[in-house]
Amino acid sequence: MDARFLSPAAEHGLARTTPCDLELVIPAYNEERRLAPTVLALAEHLSGLPLTTALRVIDNGSSDRTAECVDRLAASGVPISVTGCSRRGKGAAVARGMVASRARWVGFCDADLATPAAAIDDALRLLGDGWEVVIGSRRCAGARIPVRQPPLRRLGGAGFRLLTRKLSGPVKDTQCGFKFFETRAAHRLFADITTTGFTFDLEVIARARAHGLSLTEFPVVWSDQQGSSFRPFADGRRVVGELWRLHRALPRITSHPAEAAA
Ligand SMILES: Nc1nc2c(ncn2[C@@H]2O[C@H](COP(=O)(O)OP(=O)(O)O)[C@@H](O)[C@H]2O)c(=O)[nH]1
Ligand SMILES: [Mg+2]
Numbered sequence: 001m002d003a004r005f006l007s008p009a010a011e012h013g014l015a016r017t018t019p020c021d022l023e024l025v026i027p028a029y030n031e032e033r034r035l036a037p038t039v040l041a042l043a044e045h046l047s048g049l050p051l052t053t054a055l056r057v058i059d060n061g062s063s064d065r066t067a068e069c070v071d072r073l074a075a076s077g078v079p080i081s082v083t084g085c086s087r088r089g090k091g092a093a094v095a096r097g098m099v100a101s102r103a104r105w106v107g108f109c110d111a112d113l114a115t116p117a118a119a120i121d122d123a124l125r126l127l128g129d130g131w132e133v134v135i136g137s138r139r140c141a142g143a144r145i146p147v148r149q150p151p152l153r154r155l156g157g158a159g160f161r162l163l164t165r166k167l168s169g170p171v172k173d174t175q176c177g178f179k180f181f182e183t184r185a186a187h188r189l190f191a192d193i194t195t196t197g198f199t200f201d202l203e204v205i206a207r208a209r210a211h212g213l214s215l216t217e218f219p220v221v222w223s224d225q226q227g228s229s230f231r232p233f234a235d236g237r238r239v240v241g242e243l244w245r246l247h248r249a250l251p252r253i254t255s256h257p258a259e260a261a262a
Contacts (some may be wrong), residue, residue: 002027003109007061009220009256013158013218016110016117017254018075019052019054019103020051020052020054020079020103020104021051021052021053021104021105021119021236022049022051022053022054022055022104022106022107022124023051023053023054023055023056023101023102023105023106023107023183024044024046024053024054024055024056024059024102024106024107024108024109024120025058025094025097025098025101025106025109026038026039026056026057026058026095026097026108026109026110026111026119026216027041027058027060027090027093027094027097027108027110027111028057028059028060028066028093028111028161029061029062029066029088029093029229030062030063030064030065030066030146030229031062031066031068031069031111031229032062032064032065033226033227034066034111034227035057035066035069035070035071036069036072036114037113038074038109038112039055039057039070040042040073040076040109041067041072041113041117042055042078042109042113042120043055043073043076043077043078043080043115044076044077044087044117045118045121046078046117047077047078049120050126051124052216053078053093054078054080054081055078055079055080055081055083056080056081056082056097056100056101056104057070057080057082057083057184058083058085058093058094058096059082059083059084059085059147060062060085060088060089060090060093061084061088061190062090062209066084067084071081071217072107072174073121078160078186081229083096083097084101087088087228088196089149089197089200090197090198090199091193091195091196091198091199091200091201092105092196092200093194094108094131094190094200094218095190095196095200095202097169097192098181098183098186098187098189099186099187099190099191100108101183101186102183103183104183105124105127105180105181105182105183106121106174106180106181106183107120107123107134107178107179107180107181108177109177110176110177110178112225112226112227113225113227114177114178114180114219114221114223114224114225115176115177115221115222115224116134118124118185119136119178119218119221121137122150122169122218122220123180123218124180125178126216126218127180127182130214131182131206131214131215131216132181132182132185132213132214132215132259133174133179133180133182133185133189133204133205133208133213133214133215133216134169134179134181134215134216134217134218135173135174135178135179135180135205135216135217136176136177136178136179136217136218136220137171137172137173137176137177137217137219137220138173138219138220138222139172140172140217140218140219141219141257142219143173143220143221143222144201144219144221144222145160145217145221145222145223145224146221147221147224147225148224149222151252152232153224153230153232154218155178156232156236157175160175160239161230163243164202164243167202167205167206167247167250168205169205169209171205171215171217172217173208173217174201174202175198175201175203176220176222178220178222179201181190185208185211185213187258188207188211188213189204189207189211190204192246193207194246194249194253195237195242195245197235197239197242198230198235198238198239199242199243199246199248200247201231202243203246203253206246206253206255207254209251209254210254
């Protein structure tokens with residue numbers, strides 16, 4: 001692996017100023033069935049990297065045995081923690097993990113591991129190059145989608161992209177659940193995020209652009225997985241509400257980025 005992946009501490013064997021180099025956050029709501037294989041695959045990949053890593057599952061008020069299932073995996077070679085998040089919604093769960101992280105870099109992926117763990121290497125390469133916001137994308141050159149979403153989701157996605165073109169700017173895929181950050185940048189973006197549901201990525205991207213953070217998209221392989229927690233009608237309606245609120249809040253969210261950073 002490229003030496004740029006290593007933190008200065010790892011390269012020189014000095015005491016680390018951060019608990020680890022990369023922390024991966026997994027938002028989880030009632031994921032007792034999908035989470036275990038994901039955690040195991042991630043832990044196997046992370047433990048082969050020449051840097052220190054950790055996994056943090058955010059248990060988003062699950063009523064099943066999500067937290068217990070993580071406890072059983074605790075000996076998988078990479079430190080794994082479970083953090084509770086009583087505020088519902090994927091955005092709230094991801095924000096909880098991002099703000100809690102003290103790693104050098106922090107990223108998140110969905111509990112179904114729709115993008116294989118190997119893509120972490122591509123993200124690390126870009127973080128090592130100095131990018132502050134690194135966005136996994138199903139829509140840039142080189143991306144592959146071996147298993148596509150059902151037609152209704154694809155239609156919803158097309159409508160979403162049409163409605164959000166202005167907000168997303170140059171980012172072709174705002175919704176892929178595979179994003180990485182330099183952790184100080186993540187803290188700036190997530191500390192007072194207002195969107196708690198599935199639309200949070202858009203707010204993050206709008207904030208990143210307003211803050212002038214360096215941002216890049218990279219192609220991923222993404223396969224639709226069984227057991228999606230997204231309910232097209234209930235969550236679709238919520239997404240429309242969130243978009244409306246985001247649209248109205250945007251001038252405030254993006255107007256004083258320097259103060260927000262303080
Ligand atoms: N639906 C839903 N998912 C949540 C919530 N909090 C965290 N999540 C997680 O967000 C991720 C959403 O991914 P997934 O269900 O695969 O949705 P899809 O890939 O868009 O179909 C999963 O890891 C969920 O467990 C929540 O409140 N609702
Ligand atoms: Mg999924």
